[in-house]
Amino acid sequence: MLRGLTSYPVKSCKGIELQSCAVAPTGLRYDRAWMVVKRGEGAMRMMTQRQYPKLALVSCDIPAEAFTSPSTSDPEGFLRLSFGGESVAVPLRAAKRHGGGGGNGAGAGREVVQA
Numbered sequence: 001m002l003r004g005l006t007s008y009p010v011k012s013c014k015g016i017e018l019q020s021c022a023v024a025p026t027g028l029r030y031d032r033a034w035m036v037v038k039r040g041e042g043a044m045r046m047m048t049q050r051q052y053p054k055l056a057l058v059s060c061d062i063p064a065e066a067f068t069s070p071s072t073s074d075p076e077g078f079l080r081l082s083f084g085g086e087s088v089a090v091p092l093r094a095a096k097r098h099g100g101g102g103g104n105g106a107g108a109g110r111e112v113v114q115a
Helices: 053-057 064-068 093-097
Strands: 037-039 044-046 059-061 078-083 086-091
Touching: none
Parallel strands: none
Antiparallel strands: 037 044, 059 078, 078 086
8 A cells, every 4th residue: 555655856855745746767757856966076976865964954845746747748847945044946857858757866967066
C-alpha cells in the first residue's frame, strides 16, 4: 500500500509531498533534478546533507501542476528555494534541458550556481 509520495527536487534538501506525479523512465518527475554545488579550485563539488546538515532546512517549492503535466509540454513556473528568509527561483525549463526526470543529478547551470 502506498502511503505517501514525496519528491526531492534538490538533492539533500527538503522534499515536497505530492498528491500525484508523472513517472519518467528515471523516476518521479523533478526528483533530484538539481543539486547544490560548491566551487572549488577549478571544479565544482556536490554538497550533501552528510557534509552540510543545514541543507535539510532548505525548502523547495514547485507548482503542483508541473508534476503532472505531459512531459512533452514546455514546463512553466519555477523551482523556489528558501532558507533563512532568503530565496531564489530557478526556471523549470532548466531541468527539462538536462532531462529533469529524476535521479539524473543534473544541475540548472548558471541560474543556480550564481544565486
